[in-house]
Amino acid sequence: MQRRIAALVLVPLLLVAGCDPAGEASGQPSTTPLPASSAPVTTTSSSPPGSTVPSGSQAEAAPCRTSELKISVQGAPGGGAAGSTYAWLVFTNVSARTCSLYGYPGVARLAGPEGPQVNDPLDHMGATTPTRVVLAPQASSHAVIQEGHPEAFEPNCHAVAIAGLRVYPPDETAAVFVPFAERACSAKGVDVGFVAPIVAGLSE
Known part of the structure; x- marks a missing residue:
């Protein structure tokens, strides 16, 4: 029992x-699902309205398209030094959304709005490491252009007048013509010039 x-x-x-x-x-x-607190969390820096924000994680800011940007040229602070002239290629977000730019723009000199191209495209300036720049609507960023004085490269330079620049924003296949009257070497590979990666804001 x-x-x-x-x-x-x-x-x-x-x-x-x-x-x-x-x-x-x-x-x-x-x-069993993990607690919500264990999921990865990404944060971005805050900034005043109309400013640009470099950040390590900007999945929410898609790349800026050419049609969303106003591109212009302005003189750089100081103008030039050590036989070179400097200018700023300015990128302003004219769209209604926030977008981002990363890396080097493509830049070539043109004899007129429709061409032809003068000399080779500008080389990349390697002294600055590219960072992603986030542009709020109406915010601006810039890339430095460095060029030599054409007369310093004669008789091989063959300087000619140019009307402006053909500019491709990073990772874009559509370009815009940016008026920029100057003289430049027409001989291939002579005083080609340099363009730096895009950085935030309009200060050095």
């Missing part, structure tokens, strides 16, 4: 021990 009672007690205990709501008893991994 005692053995029968013990058996009746043991069976429910075994059934309870074999029940695993997380699926561990069946050999399957638990599907």
Whole structure:
């Protein structure tokens, strides 16, 4: 009689021990969700209205399209030094959304709005590391252009007048003509000039 009672007690205990709501008893991994606090969290820097924000994580800011930018040229502070002249290629977000720019613009000199191209495109200036720049609507950023004095490269320079620049924003295949009257070497590879990566704002 005692053995029968013990058996009746043991069976429910075994059934309870074999029940695993997380699926561990069946050999399957638990599907219990992690707490929300364990998910990765990304933050961005805050900034005053109309400013630009460099940030390491900007998945929310898609790249700026050529049609969303106004591109112009202005003199750089100081103008030039050590046989070079400097200018700023300015990119202003004229769209209604926030977008981002990363890297070097493509820049070539043109004899007129429709061409032809004069000399080779500007080389990349390697002294500055590119960073992603986030542009709020109406905010601006810039890239430095460095050029030599054409007369310093004669008689191989063959300086000619140019009317402006053909500019491609980073990762874009559509270009715009930016008026910029100057003289430049027409001989291939002579005093080609340099363009730096785009940086935030309109200060040095």
